[in-house]
Amino acid sequence: MILPFVVAGLVLGSLYALGGVGMLVLYRTTGVLNFGYGALGAVSAMLSWQFVELRMQPLLAYALGIVAATALSLIFGLLAGPFLATVTILTKATATLGLALILLGLMLFAWNDKARTLRLPTDTIGFSIGTRITVTQIICLALATAIVVATSLYLRHSPTGTAMRALASDRELSSMLGVGVRRVELLAWTVSGAIGGITGILLSSQTRLEPVFLTFIVIPILAAVVVGRFRSLWGTLIGGLVIGVVQAVASAFPSTSSFSNATPFVVATIVILYLQRRKVVSIEVAR
Amino acid sequence: MTAEPRQRSSRVPVWSPGRLLSARNIVLVVALVALLVFGPGLFGAYWTRILTNCAIISIAAAGIALLYGRLGLVSLGQVSLIGVGGWITLRVGHATSLPFELVLVIAAVGTGVIGVLVGLPALRLSGLNLAIVTLMLAGAFEVIFTVTGFPNGGEGFLGRATGGVLQQPLARPALGTTDPEYFRYVVVVTIIMFVIIGLHLANRPGRAWAAMRQSEAGALAAGIGTVRYRLWALAVVSATTGVAGGLLAGNAGLLDPISFKAPASILLFATVLIGGAYSLLGAVIAGFLSQGLPPLLDALGVDGNLIFVILGLGMIQAITTAPRGIAGQLQGLARRIRGLFGKKERP
Amino acid sequence: MTGTLTVEGLTVVYGGVKPLNQVSLVFERGVCGLVGPNGAGKTTFFNVLSGFAVPAAGRVDFDGQDMLVMNAAKRARWGLRRTFQQEQVIHTLSAWDNIRLAAEHTGARRGEIGAAVTFVGLEGVDRVGSELTMLERRLVEIAKAVCGSPKLVLLDEPGAGLDAAETEKLIGLISRIPEEFGAMVVLVDHDMDLVSTVCGTTAVLDFGEVIALGPTAQVLASREVRKAYLGTADVEGAA
Numbered sequence: 123m124i125l126p127f128v129v130a131g132l133v134l135g136s137l138y139a140l141g142g143v144g145m146l147v148l149y150r151t152t153g154v155l156n157f158g159y160g161a162l163g164a165v166s167a168m169l170s171w172q173f174v175e176l177r178m179q180p181l182l183a184y185a186l187g188i189v190a191a192t193a194l195s196l197i198f199g200l201l202a203g204p205f206l207a208t209v210t211i212l213t214k215a216t217a218t219l220g221l222a223l224i225l226l227g228l229m230l231f232a233w234n235d236k237a238r239t240l241r242l243p244t245d246t247i248g249f250s251i252g253t254r255i256t257v258t259q260i261i262c263l264a265l266a267t268a269i270v271v272a273t274s275l276y277l278r279h280s281p282t283g284t285a286m287r288a289l290a291s292d293r294e295l296s297s298m299l300g301v302g303v304r305r306v307e308l309l310a311w312t313v314s315g316a317i318g319g320i321t322g323i324l325l326s327s328q329t330r331l332e333p334v335f336l337t338f339i340v341i342p343i344l345a346a347v348v349v350g351r352f353r354s355l356w357g358t359l360i361g362g363l364v365i366g367v368v369q370a371v372a373s374a375f376p377s378t379s380s381f382s383n384a385t386p387f388v389v390a391t392i393v394i395l396y397l398q399r400r401k402v403v404s405i406e407v408a409r
Numbered sequence: 410m411t412a413e414p415r416q417r418s419s420r421v422p423v424w425s426p427g428r429l430l431s432a433r434n435i436v437l438v439v440a441l442v443a444l445l446v447f448g449p450g451l452f453g454a455y456w457t458r459i460l461t462n463c464a465i466i467s468i469a470a471a472g473i474a475l476l477y478g479r480l481g482l483v484s485l486g487q488v489s490l491i492g493v494g495g496w497i498t499l500r501v502g503h504a505t506s507l508p509f510e511l512v513l514v515i516a517a518v519g520t521g522v523i524g525v526l527v528g529l530p531a532l533r534l535s536g537l538n539l540a541i542v543t544l545m546l547a548g549a550f551e552v553i554f555t556v557t558g559f560p561n562g563g564e565g566f567l568g569r570a571t572g573g574v575l576q577q578p579l580a581r582p583a584l585g586t587t588d589p590e591y592f593r594y595v596v597v598v599t600i601i602m603f604v605i606i607g608l609h610l611a612n613r614p615g616r617a618w619a620a621m622r623q624s625e626a627g628a629l630a631a632g633i634g635t636v637r638y639r640l641w642a643l644a645v646v647s648a649t650t651g652v653a654g655g656l657l658a659g660n661a662g663l664l665d666p667i668s669f670k671a672p673a674s675i676l677l678f679a680t681v682l683i684g685g686a687y688s689l690l691g692a693v694i695a696g697f698l699s700q701g702l703p704p705l706l707d708a709l710g711v712d713g714n715l716i717f718v719i720l721g722l723g724m725i726q727a728i729t730t731a732p733r734g735i736a737g738q739l740q741g742l743a744r745r746i747r748g749l750f751g752k753k754e755r756p
Numbered sequence: 757m758t759g760t761l762t763v764e765g766l767t768v769v770y771g772g773v774k775p776l777n778q779v780s781l782v783f784e785r786g787v788c789g790l791v792g793p794n795g796a797g798k799t800t801f802f803n804v805l806s807g808f809a810v811p812a813a814g815r816v817d818f819d820g821q822d823m824l825v826m827n828a829a830k831r832a833r834w835g836l837r838r839t840f841q842q843e844q845v846i847h848t849l850s851a852w853d854n855i856r857l858a859a860e861h862t863g864a865r866r867g868e869i870g871a872a873v874t875f876v877g878l879e880g881v882d883r884v885g886s887e888l889t890m891l892e893r894r895l896v897e898i899a900k901a902v903c904g905s906p907k908l909v910l911l912d913e914p915g916a917g918l919d920a921a922e923t924e925k926l927i928g929l930i931s932r933i934p935e936e937f938g939a940m941v942v943l944v945d946h947d948m949d950l951v952s953t954v955c956g957t958t959a960v961l962d963f964g965e966v967i968a969l970g971p972t973a974q975v976l977a978s979r980e981v982r983k984a985y986l987g988t989a990d991v992e993g994a995a
Contacts, residue, residue: 155537205729212483212536213728216682219675220724227717234714338672341548344541380556387548394542395530418850418882616857619849627844630806631900632832632861 126253127370133259135346135366136266137325138386141339142346142358143270144317149352150290151310152199154206154214158221160340161229162315163322164333166191168229170323171240171331180243188319194225195315199308207293222337229333238331245327262324269317270359277355282309342386348393365389415687416615423611445596449589459704461592461660464599467696468653470681471606471689472646477678478686479610479618480642482535485674486543489550490647492669494520494654499560499664500568502579509582509659513598516655517648524647525640532639547671554666561663578662585659595656602649603689614641676720683723685734694735698723759819759907759940760784766814768800768964775800777964779814786934787941789955789972791948793985796961798944799841802910805942806838807831818908818940833862835907835939837900839914845893847886851878854885855899862904872899875936876929891922898929906939913945923947927954952976960984 141159149155156162170187174180198221206214244257277283285306288296297303321343326336342365349361365386372382421428428434449457469491476482497516501507507515531542562577563570570576585594609615617638620628628635658664680698685691703716727734733741761783768776775797790798803809805816807828816823826834837858846854852869859869873881876895888896894914901909914930915923931954933941945951951958951972958975960968962984968975975981 202725209728210536212540215537215540216483217725217728219679220721220728223676223679223717223721223724225721227714227719227721230714230717231712334672341544341671345545348541381552383555384549384552387545387552390545391542391549394534394538394545398534398538415884416849416853418852418884419856420850420852420882613860616849616853617861619846620857623846623848624840624844626808626828627840627846629808629828630832630838630840630844631858632829632904633857634829 123253124371124374127374128367129251129253129255129259131367131370132363133255133262133328133366134370135363136263136359137321137328137362138343138346138366139359139362140262140266140269140317140324141321141343142350142362143266143273143355144314144321145340145343145347146350146352146355146358147273147286147317148310148314149347151286152203152206152214152289152307153211153293154218155211155344155347156195156221156314157215157218157340157344158198158225159218159314159318159343160322161222161225161337162191162195162318163325163339164229164336165194165225166319166322167240167326167331167336168233168333171238171326172233174240184323187323188316191319191322192312192315195318196308196312199311203304203307203311222340226333226337229337233333235332235334240323240326240331242323242327258324258327262328265320265324266359266362270355274355282306286310345386345390348390351393351397361389416611416619419611419616441596441600445593448596449592454588455704457588457592459701461588461595462657462700463693463696464592464595465653465656465660465696466677466699467693468599468602468656469650469677470684470695470699471603471692472650473678473681474686474689474692474695475606475610475642475646477681478688478691479615479622480639481622483540483678484543485540485678486547486550486671487646487650488669488671488674488677489547489554490520490524490650491654491657492550492554492664492666493523494651495658495664495669496554496557496559496654497651498655498658499579502658503560503562503568503577509584513652513655513659516651518651520651520654521644521648524650525644528643528647529640532636532643544671544674547674551666551670554669558666559658559664576663579658580662581659591660595660598652598656602652603692606645606649607689609645614638614645618642676717679720679724681734682727683720683734685736685738687733688736688740690739691734691736761788761908761940761942762815762817764815764817766801766804766816767812768797768804768809769812775964776804776811779961779964779966781959781966781969783940783942783957783959785940786956787931787943787954789951789958790942790944790961791946791951791958791976792961795963797964798961799912800964801961802838802912802944805908805910806836829861835862835905836910837902837906837908837939838910839897839901839912841912841916843890843893843897843917845885845888845896848884850882850884851888851892851896852881854896855881855903858900859903862906864904868903872902875899875902875932877925890917891925894918894922894926895929898926898933902933902937902939906937909933909939909941911941911943911945914943915945915947915950923950930954948976 141163145156145159166187169190170183173183173186202217206217242258244261248254248256277287285296285302288299289303289306293303322336325339329335329339345365346358346362349364350358368389369382369385372378372385423429448460452460469487473484473487476484494516497519498512501515502509502512527546531539534542557567558569560568561570562568581591582594585591617628617633620631620633621635621638625635677695677699680695681691684694684698698720702719703713706716707713731738763782764780766776766779767774779801790801792798800809804811805823807826811824821834823831846857849857852873855869855872876899878892878895878899885893897914911930915926918926927950930941930943933939943951943955955972957970958972959966960975960981967980967984968978
C-alpha cells in the first residue's frame with residue numbers, strides 16, 4: 123500500500139512549499155534569492171531544541187526560535203540591504219550563500235553535528251485515515267495551505283502587499299511613486315524569516331535535527347520555488363507537494379528507492395531547462 | 410562583482426625572450442623547483458599530505474575560476490566532476506593494468522565528455538539559472554554517488570566489493586609511491602594543468618571568451634561561434650577537474666561518497682571567490698583555503714567548524730569590497746611596490 | 757568594385773508593431789547613408805542585415821549572395837561587419853587584442869592587424885580597452901571592421917560621443933574604406949553634416965518605410981524628408 127508514502131510525501135512536500143513561499147516573498151520583493159534560508163530554519167530549530175532542553179515551556183521555546191530566525195533575517199536585510207540593492211540578482215544570491223555558511227559555522231560551533239531529535243507535543247496525537255497521521259503532520263499541511271492563501275490575499279489586497287508587488291515589478295519606479303521601499307523590503311525580510319523559522323522547526327521534526335542537513339535543505343525548497351517559476355505562490359505550493367509525493371512514492375519501490383532523494387533536483391533541472399528553452403540573444407540598444 | 414580580469418596584450422608573443430625570461434617568471438620557476446626538491450622535507454609528513462590535497466583541489470579551483478572569472482558562469486557543481494574523475498580513475502585502474510598516467514588521461518577524457526553532455530542542455534543558461542541548475546545537478550550526483558559508491562576492486566560495472574575485507578585501494582603511480590614522491594608527482598601534474606588552462610586564456614579561446622563575457626551580440630557580430638567556445642570551455646574545465654579527481658583517487662586509493670556532497674561544491678566556489686577568480690594565483694589560494702586552512706585552524710587549537718564562518722565572511726567581503734579576491738589584492742600590492750621603485754608599468 | 761546591396765520587401769513584425777514595412781532599396785557603391793527620425797527602424801534594419809532580427813518577409817541580397825540564409829556569426833565570417841550604437845570594445849583586452857579578435861575569426865592574415873592599426877592611426881595599442889578614449893575606441897571598431905576582407909560594413913552612429921575635430925578624422929577614415937578595402941559602407945547617423953559629407957547615396961526611413969532614396973544632397977533637401985523630420989507640411993525653401 124502506498125498510502126502511507128503518499129501522506130508522508132504530502133507532509134514533506136507541504137514543508138518544501140512552506141519554505142518556498144517564504145523564499146518567494148523575499149525574492150519577489152527584493153530580488154534576493156536567499157540561499158541562507160535553510161540555515162535560518164536550522165537556527166530556529168536548534169534554538170528551540172536547546173530551550174526545551176533547558177526546561178523551557180515548549181511553546182515558548184518554539185516562539186523564541188522563530189523570533190530568532192526572524193530577527194536574523196531582519197538584521198541581515200538591514201545591514202546588507204543597501205548594498206544588495208545595487209548588484210545583480212546573481213550577486214545577491216551569492217551573498218546569501220555567505221550568510222548560510224556563517225550561520226552554519228556558528229551552529230556547528232555552538233552545537234556539533236550530532237543528530238538530535240525535536241519532539242513536538244503534537245507528534246504523539248494522531249488519527250488513522252487508512253494510515254496513521256499525527257497532528258504535527260496535519261499542522262504542516264494546513265499551515266502550508268493557510269500561509270499560501272494568506273500571503274496571496276495579503277499581496278493582493280493590503281496596502282503593504284500591493285507595495286511589495288510594486289517593488290517586485292519595478293523598484294525604482296515604486297520609490298519614485300512614494301512607496302517606502304526600505305520599509306517594505308524590511309517587512310519582506312521579516313515575514314520571510316518568520317516563515318523560515320516555522321518551516322525549520324517543522325522540518326526538523328519530520329526529517330532530522332542536524333545543522334548541516336537543515337541548512338542545505340534549502341536546495342529542495344528551491345526546487346519548489348523553481349516549479350512555481352519564481353512567481354506563483356500556488357505554483358510553489360503545488361510544486362512542493364508534487365516533489366514531496368513523487369519522492370516518497372519513489373522510495374516505496376525497491377527499484378527506485380535509492381534514487382528517490384534526487385527527485386527535487388531532477389524536477390527543478392527539468393523545469394528550468396524547459397522554461398529557458400527558447401533563449402534569445404539580446405542586444406544592447408542605447409536608447 | 411564587477412571586477413574583470415586583465416590580459417596582457419598579445420602583440421609581443423608570450424614566448425619571446427623578453428616576456429618568457431621576465432623577473433617574475435624566473436622567480437616563479439626557482440620557487441617551484443625549490444618546492445619540489447625541498448618541500449616534503451621542510452613540511453614534514455603531515456603537512457606534505459595536506460599540501461598534496463591543496464594542489465589537487467587548486468586544479469578544480471582553476472576550472473571554477475575560468476568559468477566564473479572569464480565567462481561569468483557560476484557553477485556550483487564542480488565537486489561532482491571531481492567525483493566523476495575519481496570514479497573513472499578507480500574503475501579503469503582496477504580493471505586494467507595501464508600506467509597511472511594513462512588512466513589519468515582516460516579520466517580526463519571521460520570527465521570531459523560527461524561534463525559536456527550534462528552541460529549541453531544548460532548551455533544557454535546564464536546567471537542565476539545556471540547556478541541553480543548546477544546546484545541541482547550537484548544534489549543529483551550526490552545521490553548517484555551514494556548509490557554507486559566508488560570502485561574498490563570488486564566485480565561488475567560498479568566495481569564494488571562488498572565487505573571491508575575484500576576491498577583494495579588503487580595502487581599509487583610508479584613515480585609516486587611514497588607520500589613525498591606523490592607530492593612532487595601531484596605538483597608537476599598541477600603545473601601541467603595550469604599551463605594548459607593558461608595557454609587557453611592567453612590565446613584564441615581566451616580572447617573569444619572575453620568577447621562573449623562582454624557582449625554575446627558583439628561576439629556573434631565578430632564572427633565568434635559562441636556555442637562552440639562555450640562547449641570548449643566546458644570541455645577543458647571538465648577534463649582538468651577530472652584529472653584532479655584522478656589524483657585524489659590515486660592519493661588514498663579509495664574514495665568515499667561523503668566527500669562529494671553538494672555543499673562541498675558551494676564551499677569550493679566560496680574559496681575561489683575569496684582567493685580570486687581572475688588569476689591562477691587565486692586558484693592556488695583557493696586550494697589552500699579549502700584543504701589547508703581547516704588543518705591549520707586545528708593545529709592552532711581553533712574549533713574546525715569556524716572554517717564555515719571564515720569562508721562565509723570571506724565570501725561576503727569578496728563580493729562587497731574585494732571582487733578580485735586575495736590574489737587581486739596581492740597583485741595590486743605588487744603593482745604599487747613596483748611603482749615605488751619607479752619601474753614602468755608593463756604593457 | 758564594392759558590390760551591390762539589394763533589399764526587397766523587407767518586413768519585420770514585433771507583436772502588433774511593424775518596425776519595418778516593405779522596405780526596398782538598392783545601394784550600389786561606396787559609402788551609403790541611412791537616416792530617419794528616432795524610431796524610424798534604422799537599427800532594426802541593421803539588426804536584420806546582421807542576423808539579430810528575423811524578418812517576416814523580404815529578401816536581402818549582396819552581389820547575388822542571399823544574406824538571410826546565414827546566421828549572425830556566419831555573416832561576419834562571410835564579410836559583414838557591424839558596429840553597435842554602444843561601443844563594443846572589450847575592456848579587459850588590449851586594443852591590439854580587440855582587433856586581433858576580429859581578425860582571427862574572419863580568416864584574416866596576421867599582417868592585417870598591423871595594417872588596420874596603421875590605417876586608423878592608433879597608437880599605444882597595448883593599452884587595455886578601458887584605458888582608451890572614446891575616439892580611440894571608435895578607431896578600434898573601425899580597425900576591427902576592415903580586417904579579414906570585409907564586403908559590407910554597417911556603422912551605427914559611429915560619431916556618437918565625439919567632438920567636431922574627432923568626427924572629421926573619423927569621416928576621413930570612413931570615406932577611404934571602399935577604395936582601400938573594397939567594401940561597401942552603410943552608415944546610420946543623426947549628424948546630417950557627417951552624412952552629407954561622406955555618403956554618396958542616402959535612403960531615408962520613416963515609420964518603417966523608405967520615403968526617399970538617391971544622391972544625398974537631393975534627398976536631404978527634399979520636401980518629404982523635411983516633413984518627416986520637422987513634422988510640418990509647409991517648409992520655407994531650402995537651407
